[in-house]
Amino acid sequence: MMHTIYYGSAMDVLRKFFPKKGEMNTILGSFSASAIDGTHGGPYSPGTGLSLAYHYTMGDIYDFRTFRGGIGALSDALVSSLTDNGGEIRYKSTVKRFLTVGNKVTGVELRNGEKIYAKVVVSSLDAQTTFVKMAKEVLLPSDFTRKVNEIKYQNGYLQIHLTLSELPEFKDHLAFANDNNIRWLMAYIRSPEHLQQCWEEYQRGEVPSDPVSYCVISSLMDPTLATGPGYTCTIFSHYFPYNIPNGKHNEYRDIMADRCIEQIAKYAPKFRDSIMNKAVLTHKYFESKFGITGGDFTHGLIQPSQWWDKRPVKGWSNYRTPLDNLYMCGSSSHPGPGVTCIPGYNAANEVLKDLGIKVTAPISTNDKAKKSIFFWRNKAKVV
Ligand SMILES: Cc1cc2nc3c(=O)[nH]c(=O)nc-3n(C[C@H](O)[C@H](O)[C@H](O)COP(=O)(O)OP(=O)(O)OC[C@H]3O[C@@H](n4cnc5c(N)ncnc54)[C@H](O)[C@@H]3O)c2cc1C
Structure with missing residues (x-):
């Protein structure tokens, strides 16, 4: 097995x-x-x-868990934990490159030219960004660079953010989904063949004719997410074509968004009319906004050749890198993507080990972090 x-x-x-x-x-x-x-x-x-x-x-x-106040509430909790312990965060500070002496990383240079020196640099960027862009002036082992360049980042997806004036009312055999405990998180995928068809069209560079819509009406669970009247709704769909002809991105995006909305509208007839606002984002947006290679939120796809001891590349799954004082701590490291905090936790422990620092008590978290509340299924659960 x-x-x-x-x-x-x-x-x-x-x-x-x-x-x-x-x-x-x-x-x-x-x-x-x-x-x-x-x-x-x-x-x-x-x-x-x-x-x-x-x-x-x-x-x-x-199970899907979500933070009260949205995913930003987790970031806020982490930020206040860090600053309460004497840390400093610089926003809008793009790192241009690593500062190095020989094979040792001594800090970073920001896009504005400012240089920040440090004993240790920990990168949460994907491996190609870290080693191909940030360390391009450093001579890395050729075998390592080859493996980094071979990492697959081909992850096509589309996300739609909507505000709705009213909740979708499902009809016929899907009427049971009008229970709010079900309606807040839905996907109706008729069969594996339905997904297979989307995958085959995606491989041909086409917008899936019948894309799958994963739909979350998040303000049903957490009313603080709707700051005005109505509801917040997010639709996610796989297989937005990856390599699209030049100049065609927005056309393809709008076609796919419309087909995703139709997936819901055909079972909930008033859904289209209830849409008050709409924003559609694709992997291209995440690539340009967050500097992630290929817009791939996994920082290297989930596949056997990029897993366990091969993450980010074979021989370097222990958060260390061929450059002294440089560590990896994001999704490109074991155990991979998702909002788990595990790569960061593991990397921090390796850094502390190398610095000879013994942690005798857990790093204190402030009240805000302690009170982080996950909504779990249909119940709010404090964890
Ligand atoms: C549409 C979408 C839906 C998702 N849904 C889920 C979900 O439901 N559940 C789940 O667990 N995961 C989900 N994910 C995946 C999850 O968001 C990622 O796995 C996670 O954010 C990765 O965290 P990270 O810290 O490793 O990297 P990132 O979140 O990519 O963080 C890297 C950070 O580095 C910054 N950065 C980039 N370049 C530079 C530079 N040169 N200088 C300084 N800073 C830089 C970026 O701005 C970014 O803030 C989703 C992702 C997307 C895009």
Whole structure:
């Protein structure tokens, strides 16, 4: 089974548990959707079994949790924890390159020319940005550079942010979803073949004709997220074409957004009319706004060749790098993407070890961080 999980497709794994073809198609569609997140594959592509396992090991059961006040509340809590412990944060300070002496990193130079020297530099950028852009003046081992250049970042997706004047009312066999405990987080994926079709169209560089919409009405769970009348709604969809012809991005984006909205509107007829505001973002936006290679939020796709001891590249999965005093701490490190804080936690411990600092008591967190509340499923749960 381990071999199937690691090298097989999501459907190879799922068929062990759901052997009868033609049954439980919607459930299999939902399982497959987690498997193709952060991969360059479809439910039948070898390697997606690993992504399925990754997504289902993120919690004791696979569940979406969200912070009261949105994901920014986590950032705020981390910021105040750091500043309360004497740390300083510089906003809007783009790092241009690492400062080095021989093979040792001694600090960073910002885009405005300011130089900041440090005993240790820890990069949460993806590996290509870190080593190809920030360290381009340093001679790195050629084998290491080759592996970094081979990392796959081909992750096409689209996200729509909406405000709605009213909640979608689903009809017919989906009317049960009008219960708010269900309606706040929905995806209707008819079958793995539905996703497979999207994947095949994506591979041909086409906008999926029938894209899958994952829809969250977040202010239903957390009313503080809607600052005015109505509701906040986010739709996410995989397989926005990756290499699109020059000048065609916005056209493709708008076509796909419209098709994603139609996925909901065909079961909830008043949905389109309820849209008050709309913003559509694709991986291109995340690439230009956050400097992530290819806009890939995983910082290196979830696939067997980029996992465990091969993350970010084989031989360097221990948060250290070929450059002295430079460490990696973001999603490009083990155990990969998602808002888990685990790569950062592990990296911090390795840095402390190398600096000979023994942590005798946990770093204190302030009240705000301690009071972070996750909404878990349909109940608010303090963790
Ligand atoms: C649309 C979308 C939906 C997602 N949904 C989920 C979800 O539901 N659950 C989940 O767990 N994960 C989700 N993710 C993934 C999650 O956001 C990422 O895995 C996570 O943010 C990665 O964190 P990170 O700290 O490693 O890197 P990043 O969040 O990419 O942080 C890197 C930071 O470095 C900054 N930076 C870049 N270049 C420079 C530079 N030169 N100088 C200074 N700073 C720089 C960037 O501005 C950024 O703030 C989603 C991602 C996207 C895009």
